Amino acid sequence: MMPRTVAVVGSGVIASSVTAALARHGVHVLLLPEDPAHADADGPRVPVDLAVLDVHPSGVGPALAAWQRRGLAYAYTDVAGIKSVPERDVAHGHADAATYVGGHPVTDLAGRDASAALFEGRPWVLTPTPVTSQETLNRALALTALCGAVPVVMKSAAHDHAMARAAHAPYAMAALLAARFHPAVPEVLRLTGPELRDATRTTxxxxxxxxxxxxxxxxxxxxVLREVSADLTVLLDALDGLSAPETETGDESMKHLRHLLERAHDGQAALSASDSSRAGGPR
Structure with a gap:
């Protein structure tokens, strides 16, 4: 069933974008703070169809339990970037797991303003557990449809492993790269270009x-970072070998360097092919 009333808890870019996307379809949206204690006493007199929690992963369980005690909604979902932590907190807390399904709209938020089109054609992961009711899942699926997203139903652990490789480890590596520019050296900053800013913008x-x-x-x-560390060791050994005067060491080092760069080229090609495929899909 398509929700007619939705409560959005939080005030981030995703919360604002969900609000804008639902407004296009005439859905009545109620904006609420994370903590019910800070909410207007004149809240909904009856439960809304669905509540969307835009809070940090560690805050999903407490926020869910608090709003469920207030009887805010018939069903609840969240938009946190990891799913195992909220699922565990809900299972071991005082929240009703039957009316909750984990959710994560996978979209690029770096430097983005809120937009009703933020989710169009993008994956929106839902992670139901064995105790999640079918009605709760259906309401969350309806939310993804209203936002123009592509629903992907999967286990929370599988989601988190995938996101570690797709986003979380890349952020950690971007953080390490960006940290090389603190303290700032003006002579170096003058020579930086858009490639570096693109590589570090998530930070x-x-x-x-x-x-x-x-x-x-x-x-x-x-x-994932241990895999990167192993490749980094190979790269450092190759560079050290190329710095050495012995020709035979240099040849072997160049072979290892080229192998690593060829893997990088093939990986980037796979990413580009994935982007092209997604661009040709539903928008």
């Missing part, structure tokens, strides 16, 4: 939200 979001994500998905992110 502009600030440490608060990302530290919560990295803490919550630490094992999966560490697994």
């Amino acid at each position: 502009a979001a600030g440490p608060e939200a990302w530290s919560d994500v990295l803490r919550g998905n630490a094992p999966a992110v560490a697994e």
Whole structure:
């Protein structure tokens, strides 16, 4: 069933974009703070069809329990970037797991303003558990449809492992790269270009939200970074070999360097092909 009334808890870019997307379809949206204690006493007299929680991963469980005690909605979902932590908190807390389904609209937020079109054609992951009611899942699926997103139903652990490779480890590497420019050296900054800014722009979001994500998905992110560390060791050995005067060492080092760069080229080609395929899909 398509929701006619939706409560959006939070005030981030996703919350504002969900509000704008639903407004295009005539859905009545109620905007609320994360903490019910700060909400207007004149809240909804009857439960809304669906509540969307735009809070940090570690805040989903407490916010869900608090709003469920207030009887805010018939069903609840969230938009946090990791799903195992909220799912665990709900299972071990005082929240009603039957009326909750984890959610994550996978979209690029770096430098983006709120927009009704933010989710169009983009994946929106839903992570129901065995106790999630079918009605709750259906309401969340209807939300993704109203926002123009492509629903993807998967397990929370599978989502978090995928996001570790697709977003969380890349953010950590971008943070390491950006940190090379603090303290700033004017002579170096004058020579930087858009490629570097593109590679580090995710770090502009600030440490608060990302530290919560990295803490919550630490094992999966560490697994990816250990793979990167192994490749980094290969790269360093190759560069050290190329710096040495012995020709035979240089030849072997160049072979390892080219192999690593060829893997990088093939990986980038796979990413580009994925982007092209998505661009040709539903918008």
